[in-house]
Amino acid sequence: MPPRKAPFRATAPRVILLAIAAVVVTLLFVPGINSMSPKEEPARIAVHRGEGFRRIVEKLHDAGVIRFRWPLLAAGALVPPLHKIKPGRYTISGNHSVFGLLWYLHSRPQDEVRVMIPNGVEQRKIARIIAANLDIDSTAFIAASRDPRLLASLGIKGESTEGYLFPGTYNFAWASTPKEVITFLTRRFRAFYSDSLKQEAKQAGLDEHQLLTLASIVEAETPLDEEKPVIASVYLNRLKKNMRLQADPTVQYAIPGESRPLHYKDLAIDSPYNTYRHAGLPPGPICNPGAASIRAVLSPANTGYLYFVATGQGGHAFATTLAEHARNVQRYRAARKEQQKNPGGGTP
Known part of the structure; x- marks a missing residue:
C-alpha cells in the first residue's frame, strides 16, 4: 500500500497563495490600511499638466495621504487606466482604500475658479490675471495668443488675440490650457457680436477688426x-x-x-x-x-x-475748434495746478 502524502504539504501552497491574496485585497480594497492617521484638516495636492503617475504618488506620500507608495504603484500597474489622473487641485479627506483613492483621483471633476477680466485690460495683463488664478504660465498664455494656427482657427486677422478677449467674470477649470482660455474668451466675444451688431458695423464701414481697434x-x-x-x-x-x-x-x-x-x-x-x-x-x-x-x-x-481733454475731475471737455480746445486745455492745467497745491481736496 503506497504511503499517503501529508495533507499539510498538499494544501500549503494554496494557503500561502490565499494568504498573499488576502493581504493584497486588504491593502488594495480595505479603507484606512494604507492611510496615515486622520488629520484635522484635509490634505490638498495639486496635479500639474504633464506630471507622471509616480510623481503624483510621491505627492500623496509627502502630503501624508498614504503610508506606503508601493500599493498605489502596484494598483496602477494592475489597472493601467487608473494612471490617467487629470490635472487639478484635489482635497482628500477620510481614509480611502488604495483603489478608492485612485478612482477618486481618476474620476473627480476638475475644480473651477471664478476669474474676473476687467474692461480695457491689455492681453499681457490678462495673462497675469490668468496665471494668478489658473495653472497657466503667463509666458505660455502670451505665446498662445500669438500662435498663427490658433488665430486662424478663431478667424482673427491680426497678429494676436488683443481686442478679442472679451471682458467679464467667468468660471474656468483650474487646469485649463492657454488655448482653452483664449478660445473661450474669443467665443464670448463672438456670442456678443450678434448679426444685428455685424450689420451696424457694415453700415458704418467697419469690419470686425477695425471695430475692435476703435472700440479699444x-x-x-x-x-x-x-x-x-x-x-x-x-x-x-x-x-x-x-x-x-x-x-x-x-x-x-x-x-x-x-x-x-x-x-x-x-x-x-x-x-x-x-x-x-x-x-x-x-x-x-x-x-x-x-x-x-x-x-x-x-x-x-x-x-x-474734434477735440477733447480731461477736466481733471474724472471726465472730459469737448470742443469743435482748436481755439475752444486750447481754452479747455488751459482750464485743465489750472485744475491740475490747484490739485497739486491742495492734494487732499479740502480747505488748506
Whole structure:
C-alpha cells in the first residue's frame, strides 16, 4: 500500500497563495490600511499638466495621504487606466482604500475658479490675471495668443488675440490650457457680436477688426460709459476728415513695459501704433474693450467735436475748434495746478 502524502504539504501552497491574496485585497480594497492617521484638516495636492503617475504618488506620500507608495504603484500597474489622473487641485479627506483613492483621483471633476477680466485690460495683463488664478504660465498664455494656427482657427486677422478677449467674470477649470482660455474668451466675444451688431458695423464701414481697434481706443480713453459715445464721435469725425487720431493711449501701447506718464518726446516714437505720426487706425486693438465701448462705436453721439481733454475731475471737455480746445486745455492745467497745491481736496 503506497504511503499517503501529508495533507499539510498538499494544501500549503494554496494557503500561502490565499494568504498573499488576502493581504493584497486588504491593502488594495480595505479603507484606512494604507492611510496615515486622520488629520484635522484635509490634505490638498495639486496635479500639474504633464506630471507622471509616480510623481503624483510621491505627492500623496509627502502630503501624508498614504503610508506606503508601493500599493498605489502596484494598483496602477494592475489597472493601467487608473494612471490617467487629470490635472487639478484635489482635497482628500477620510481614509480611502488604495483603489478608492485612485478612482477618486481618476474620476473627480476638475475644480473651477471664478476669474474676473476687467474692461480695457491689455492681453499681457490678462495673462497675469490668468496665471494668478489658473495653472497657466503667463509666458505660455502670451505665446498662445500669438500662435498663427490658433488665430486662424478663431478667424482673427491680426497678429494676436488683443481686442478679442472679451471682458467679464467667468468660471474656468483650474487646469485649463492657454488655448482653452483664449478660445473661450474669443467665443464670448463672438456670442456678443450678434448679426444685428455685424450689420451696424457694415453700415458704418467697419469690419470686425477695425471695430475692435476703435472700440479699444474709446475704452482706453474713459471708464465712463456715458462719455463713450461722445469719445467715439470725436474719433469718427477725425477719421472722416482725414485727421490723425492723435490718441495718447495708442502711444502708450507702443511703449514697451508698464504704463507711465507720457512725455512730448514719446509722441515722436516710431511705431505703427503711434497715431500722432500715422494716419488712420493703428494696426490692431490696444486693449480688450467691453460691450459699452463696442456699442459706442456703432452708435456714436451726433456731434461735431474734434477735440477733447480731461477736466481733471474724472471726465472730459469737448470742443469743435482748436481755439475752444486750447481754452479747455488751459482750464485743465489750472485744475491740475490747484490739485497739486491742495492734494487732499479740502480747505488748506
